[in-house]
């Protein structure tokens with residue numbers, strides 16, 4: 687039986703939900719949870735209750751020595767790529783990443799590639815809240831002409847973002863466009879909301895050529911991702927209406943399931 691010892695980076699909405707799904711899965715043992723120094727003791731105490739009988743350690747860094755995990759799964763935020771994913775890759779530990787918008791920062795994509803090369807390993811950018819990445823990345827082989835993405839969330843999903851500079855999100859009465867531009871700018875300006883734009887770009891025609899529109903829409907309850915891609919392969923359009931996590935309305939539950947799916951694909955006899 688294939689098994690993996692996993693270090694989970696981040697124990698917020700996604701991390702907790704992944705932990706909850708996997709805690710009784712013998713093939714996928716979450717051995718370490720990487721959190722900030724300020725939260726470490728509290729998380730360790732909580733794990734004592736959540737995971738009685740399991741040896742899960744709350745740590746502030748991914749161990750790269752004797753106690754190294756087989757795999758690092760990032761579900762924390764953009765800063766975690768520099769802090770935890772780069773060193774793990776350089777030490778030869780494969781990583782999965784959901785905070786893909788971080789790769790919009792100058793030089794970070796190249797640093798990730800170099801670290802993975804140095805460690806002779808791979809970083810897997812997960813599909814997260816969106817679907818069709820397999821088709822888009824395959825279509826890229828023959829050449830893509832355009833990829834256009836629209837992200838639409840209920841107004842409260844945009845709280846704490848630059849959308850608040852121009853919109854009264856708590857009192858919005860109609861669907862309102864507040865960002866139109868490149869995926870690079872979207873990912874930089876909306877680090878907790880536009881990872882999907884970056885994912886589509888990296889699978890498709892890049893962060894500067896992927897066009898993005900973002901809407902706050904009081905008529906919807908889901909986080910809606912819609913994109914169209916045109917190229918030598920033909921045409922595709924995807925609509926994904928993702929239910930938000932109760933613990934974080936910015937994040938679609940599908941992101942959690944995409945992590946679990948990727949992990950299952952590493953250990954189950956049949957990968958799909």
Ligand SMILES: NC(=O)C1=CN([C@@H]2O[C@H](COP(=O)(O)OP(=O)(O)OC[C@H]3O[C@@H](n4cnc5c(N)ncnc54)[C@H](OP(=O)(O)O)[C@@H]3O)[C@@H](O)[C@H]2O)C=CC1
Nearest residue numbers: 696697698699700762763765766784785814815881934937
């Ligand atoms: N690819 C995709 O489709 C999607 C990607 N995402 C990405 O996933 C991230 C996490 O989402 P979600 O779980 O909903 O967010 P939450 O805010 O609920 O949780 C994030 C957790 O990660 C912790 N954290 C942040 N930075 C670090 C770090 N450098 N090291 C260790 N822990 C850290 C935070 O701790 P603290 O509070 O102490 O900072 C917090 O507990 C988002 O920020 C976004 O980048 C989200 C949705 C979709």
Ligand SMILES: O=C([O-])CC(=O)C(=O)O
Nearest residue numbers: 815879880881882937938
């Ligand atoms: O979870 C979602 O629906 C998408 C999201 O936040 C992101 O792209 O960062």
